[in-house]
Amino acid sequence: MFEKRTWIRLPRNVVVGHGVLGQTIEAVSELHLTGRPLVVSSPTPHDVAGKRVVAQFEDEGYDPSEIVIEEASFDAVQRVIDHASDIDAGFLLGVGGGKAIDITKMAADDLGLGFVSVPTAASHDGIVSGRGSVPEGDTRHSVAAEPPLAVIADTEVLAEAPWRLTTAGCADIISNYTAVRDWQLAHRLKNVHYSEYAGALSQMTAEMLVESADSIKQGLEESSWIVVKALVSSGVAMSIAGSSRPASGAEHLFSHQLDRLVPDGALHGHQVGVGSIMTEYLHSGQKGKWKDARDALAAIGAPTTADELGIDDETVIEALTTAHQIRDRYTVLGDGMSEEAAIEAATVTGVI
Numbered sequence: 001m002f003e004k005r006t007w008i009r010l011p012r013n014v015v016v017g018h019g020v021l022g023q024t025i026e027a028v029s030e031l032h033l034t035g036r037p038l039v040v041s042s043p044t045p046h047d048v049a050g051k052r053v054v055a056q057f058e059d060e061g062y063d064p065s066e067i068v069i070e071e072a073s074f075d076a077v078q079r080v081i082d083h084a085s086d087i088d089a090g091f092l093l094g095v096g097g098g099k100a101i102d103i104t105k106m107a108a109d110d111l112g113l114g115f116v117s118v119p120t121a122a123s124h125d126g127i128v129s130g131r132g133s134v135p136e137g138d139t140r141h142s143v144a145a146e147p148p149l150a151v152i153a154d155t156e157v158l159a160e161a162p163w164r165l166t167t168a169g170c171a172d173i174i175s176n177y178t179a180v181r182d183w184q185l186a187h188r189l190k191n192v193h194y195s196e197y198a199g200a201l202s203q204m205t206a207e208m209l210v211e212s213a214d215s216i217k218q219g220l221e222e223s224s225w226i227v228v229k230a231l232v233s234s235g236v237a238m239s240i241a242g243s244s245r246p247a248s249g250a251e252h253l254f255s256h257q258l259d260r261l262v263p264d265g266a267l268h269g270h271q272v273g274v275g276s277i278m279t280e281y282l283h284s285g286q287k288g289k290w291k292d293a294r295d296a297l298a299a300i301g302a303p304t305t306a307d308e309l310g311i312d313d314e315t316v317i318e319a320l321t322t323a324h325q326i327r328d329r330y331t332v333l334g335d336g337m338s339e340e341a342a343i344e345a346a347t348v349t350g351v352i
């Protein structure tokens, strides 16, 4: 008997391009969201976009409220939930980088309210996904949450963000290669469900980004356009899979572990990029494709070494040898790397 079922949740409106922040009300009103909007952001995104979003709602006769959060934590999610309840919010808009968007996504999910994603940086592929990612103690939670009903990605805003945020977004996409390899490995060894569509979409997204590397240049708004479309595509792959598997393998475990060891370390995308050079080596050996991963990252100006991440060699080795513990996700790291093997992988690939 045929019993397969799937339920793919996707945003209804994905609005990308020059000046689209000015269409926020239009994109939202099409969704029939009612009640008070709550605009959630972090300090800089509040200044570059959050204030404008609030002003637009005021001009249109809504009664918006705002809250600025400083860090990604379950406490921050709770503060947003409490504030939303106090003001009787009708829907939430997350304005900012990955952390502000994840916090808002998770709060809206808990409250059962609509959520709109307004990225101010093309720095990660959570802008569209139905996942929220929050650290807690020794672990990292990647929790299912309703994806945004709408995404409003203004390339004018994204292009004015510090360039390193855009190269981080590129690296988050380039890491899809190793994420998919880990997923396929887990499928073969552990019978983890693998979606051919999600895997192929994720891989193709990385290929298209790498092929466009020559057009991804600082100061070109076109670059934000290319990167944000890749981030949307990667987020859709996660939605199809119903997990972050297509975009998060051992290179992400490595990065999450670095976040614990060095809380104010490097950007998420940059860390996963460097991680993917090493995990590609673990998959395919010295003569394998790790150089392609490194060259693709170097071509867009993303870090390829521990030094460029600003993280010391010992911490990289500690993160590599302990990354498998951070969550129950089978990858090429298996049940852990020995210190000698980690040093070998990091040295051969030039990471340390």
Ligand SMILES: NC(=O)C1=CN([C@@H]2O[C@H](COP(=O)(O)OP(=O)(O)OC[C@H]3O[C@@H](n4cnc5c(N)ncnc54)[C@H](O)[C@@H]3O)[C@@H](O)[C@H]2O)C=CC1
Pocket: 042, 043, 044, 045, 048, 072, 096, 097, 098, 099, 100, 102, 120, 121, 123, 124, 125, 126, 127, 129, 130, 131, 132, 133, 134, 157, 158, 160, 161, 162, 165, 168, 172, 244, 267, 268, 269
């Ligand atoms: N839910 C999901 O599927 C995914 C979640 N993530 C999560 O996202 C987070 C990483 O996101 P990031 O954006 O890298 O970090 P982030 O949210 O900390 O932002 C990095 C910095 O950029 C600043 N910033 C943002 N926009 C700016 C602008 N226009 N101008 C000036 N500064 C600006 C922020 O204020 C912050 O200081 C991690 O927690 C990661 O786990 C990443 C990928 C997928």
Ligand SMILES: O=C(CO)COP(=O)(O)O
Pocket: 125, 126, 131, 132, 133, 141, 142, 172, 244, 247, 248, 252, 253
């Ligand atoms: O960063 C992500 C995909 O790029 C999300 O992955 P996690 O599930 O590992 O948080």
Ligand SMILES: [Zn+2]
Pocket: 124, 125, 172, 247, 248, 252, 268, 269, 272
């Ligand atoms: Zn990521």
